[in-house]
Amino acid sequence: MxxxxxxxxxxxxxxxxxxxxxxxxxxxxxxxxxxxxxxPKYKKYFKITRKFKAHDENNTYRIGDKVNIQEIRPMSKYKRWIVIGKV
Structure with missing residues (x-):
C-alpha cells in the first residue's frame, strides 16, 4: 500500500x-x-444536516452528484475526508 x-x-x-x-x-x-x-423526549424525527470538505484529486465530481466519502488522515485544516466514488 x-x-x-x-x-x-x-x-x-x-x-x-x-x-x-x-x-x-x-x-x-x-x-x-x-x-x-x-x-429523545418528544419522539419526533427531524433532519440534521452537516457539510464536510472532501478531497477530489481530479476535480471529477460536480454539484448534485451523490457520492460516498471516507474518513482519512487530516489533509488540511478542515479536510479529513476523501471521495471514494459516485453512488
Whole structure:
C-alpha cells in the first residue's frame, strides 16, 4: 500500500453518503450529509444536516452528484475526508 491518498484500498474510517453542494475549490468538494434523528423526549424525527470538505484529486465530481466519502488522515485544516466514488 502506498501513501497515495487516492488509493481505493483504504480500510480505515467511516463511510458516509451525501450530495455535492460545492465544487469551487481546487481538488476539494463540499458534501452535505443529511440524516434523521429522533428526539429523545418528544419522539419526533427531524433532519440534521452537516457539510464536510472532501478531497477530489481530479476535480471529477460536480454539484448534485451523490457520492460516498471516507474518513482519512487530516489533509488540511478542515479536510479529513476523501471521495471514494459516485453512488
Amino acid at each position: 502506498t501513501n497515495d491518498p487516492t488509493n481505493k484500498e483504504i480500510k480505515k474510517g467511516r463511510i458516509l453518503t451525501g450530495m455535492v453542494v460545492s465544487d469551487k475549490m481546487n481538488k476539494t468538494v463540499v458534501v452535505e450529509i443529511t440524516r434523521l434523528r429522533k428526539h
